[in-house]
Amino acid sequence: MSDVSNSGPNLDPNLVTADEGQPSEHAGHFVEIKNLRKSFHDLVVLDQLNLDIAKGEILSLIGSSGSGKSTLLRCIAQLEVPDAGVIAIDGEVQGLIEKKGKLYQAPKKVIRAQQAEVGMVFQNFNLFPHMTALENIIEAPIHVRGLSPDEAKRVAMEWLSIVGLADNKDSYPIELSGGMQQRVAIARAFAMDPKLILFDEPTSALDPELVGEVLDVIEKSTKSGVTAVIATHEIAFAHEISTHIAFLSGGAITEYGTPEQVIDNPQEERTREFLRRITARNDSASKKN
């Protein structure tokens, strides 16, 4: 956290410019990421990364394997501590508190409260194996949010219905397919009523025939008006459901815009090259299936 105290507590929205051509509706800046840096030993993964996300935005994060998509999501969810930079959600700087104009690491209690506002869906579902689908979903609403068991069950059943698994509420993860487990994990994340939801390649651990049902559930659940960031290699899906696309390369967001801008008409050669490669890969995969 060595540089953090130098980054200053003021998040001047004018300084946060992921893309100078951003449309004016982006003035909301629900999520502001400014000069984010994260390294592992000598490897600098994120460097001077700036990104704004408006409320209700569905942002797909694309980029090569190893470009730092998971690292960025993990920094937003405070599963990693950045080396420098600031992440603010709904006006609240994450993981840091200000004292006399300097930023210091926040107490654990503050961090846990902030983490409760950010949902994350992982590649490998991460369900508790010894709990049923319903128990997996009600755990955090009861213990973190303080909901009564009845209220938590009501919310959980609503989300299980949305993801099409109301009849599987008493199933254990091992009794469910990978696609069903991921749908439970999505219901679990949404049942916390998060301000922001992060998906880290939610379909990449699935057999190809199960990908569609999970993408359908993500599309349906993000229609609730939530703000979402989705790291994905599913370019067609990203195009369909996202309001915006960010391309991560060399540790920073190097192209940002609508799906029509970034996917259909990329301006940067790096983006074009990435899209050519991924399209060729997807084409050859679909020929095999």
Ligand SMILES: Nc1ncnc2c1ncn2[C@@H]1O[C@H](COP(=O)(O)OP(=O)(O)OP(=O)(O)O)[C@@H](O)[C@H]1O
């Ligand atoms: N905990 C860690 N310790 C050391 N290196 C790490 C750690 N986490 C990530 N890295 C490295 O940081 C780089 C970025 O990793 P990251 O997982 O964020 O990439 P990604 O864009 O999500 O890739 P993928 O598309 O394969 O999921 C990689 O080189 C990775 O090996």
Ligand SMILES: [Mg+2]
């Ligand atoms: Mg990743």
